[in-house]
Amino acid sequence: MTLPIVAYGDPVLKKKAEEIDEKYPDLDKLLENMFETMYAASGVGLAAPQIGLSIRLFIVDGTPFAEGEDGDPACEDFKRVFINPIIFEETGEEWGFEEGCLSIPNIREEVKRKSTLKIEYYDENWDLYEEELSGIPARIVQHEYDHIEGVLFTDKISPLKRTLLTGKLSDISKGNVDVGYKMRFPKLKRK
Structure with a gap:
C-alpha cells in the first residue's frame, strides 16, 4: 500500500525519532509499504518520519545511481533496511552534491557531506551489521539518517539560500505544489 508522504512543515520531520524493538507491530508490512511508497515517488530513500512515524527506521535503494555512464557501481x-542505526564516524573530504527530498518536492540544493561513514544498524531480520560506506551510498544514508535525527537537507544549506526558499517551502507545507505521489500537507486549508 502506498502511504502519503509528510510534507515540509510537519512537526514529525523536526523531531528526533525513537528506537524500536523486535516487538514493533507489523514491521514486515510497514517495510513493504515503505518500499512501495518510495518506488511510487521515484525516491532512493525513505525514513519513517516521512510517513508520519517518529521511529528510527529508514530504507534505501541506490540502484538508480548505478545507471548511466556517470553511475556509481557501489x-x-x-x-537496505536500517533499524536503530548509529553513525559513529564520518571521515574524508567534504563534497557537494545536489540533494532533493520526497518531503520537500521540486527543490534541490547542493549539500556538503563527508565522503565516508561507519554505521551500525539492524536489518529487517534483526541481524546486527557494522558497515563502512563511501560516495553516493554514504550520502544516501547520511540524508536518511538526518531524517531520524529531525534534520532536513534544507537545514544544511546557507542561511541566504534558505531565506530565498522561504516562499517555496511555505507553498509546499500548504499543498501548493505539483507532485506525482500522495502527500500529507500540514497547513493545507480544508474546504
Whole structure:
C-alpha cells in the first residue's frame, strides 16, 4: 500500500525519532509499504518520519545511481533496511552534491557531506551489521539518517539560500505544489 508522504512543515520531520524493538507491530508490512511508497515517488530513500512515524527506521535503494555512464557501481545492489542505526564516524573530504527530498518536492540544493561513514544498524531480520560506506551510498544514508535525527537537507544549506526558499517551502507545507505521489500537507486549508 502506498502511504502519503509528510510534507515540509510537519512537526514529525523536526523531531528526533525513537528506537524500536523486535516487538514493533507489523514491521514486515510497514517495510513493504515503505518500499512501495518510495518506488511510487521515484525516491532512493525513505525514513519513517516521512510517513508520519517518529521511529528510527529508514530504507534505501541506490540502484538508480548505478545507471548511466556517470553511475556509481557501489549503488548497484545497494538496497537496505536500517533499524536503530548509529553513525559513529564520518571521515574524508567534504563534497557537494545536489540533494532533493520526497518531503520537500521540486527543490534541490547542493549539500556538503563527508565522503565516508561507519554505521551500525539492524536489518529487517534483526541481524546486527557494522558497515563502512563511501560516495553516493554514504550520502544516501547520511540524508536518511538526518531524517531520524529531525534534520532536513534544507537545514544544511546557507542561511541566504534558505531565506530565498522561504516562499517555496511555505507553498509546499500548504499543498501548493505539483507532485506525482500522495502527500500529507500540514497547513493545507480544508474546504
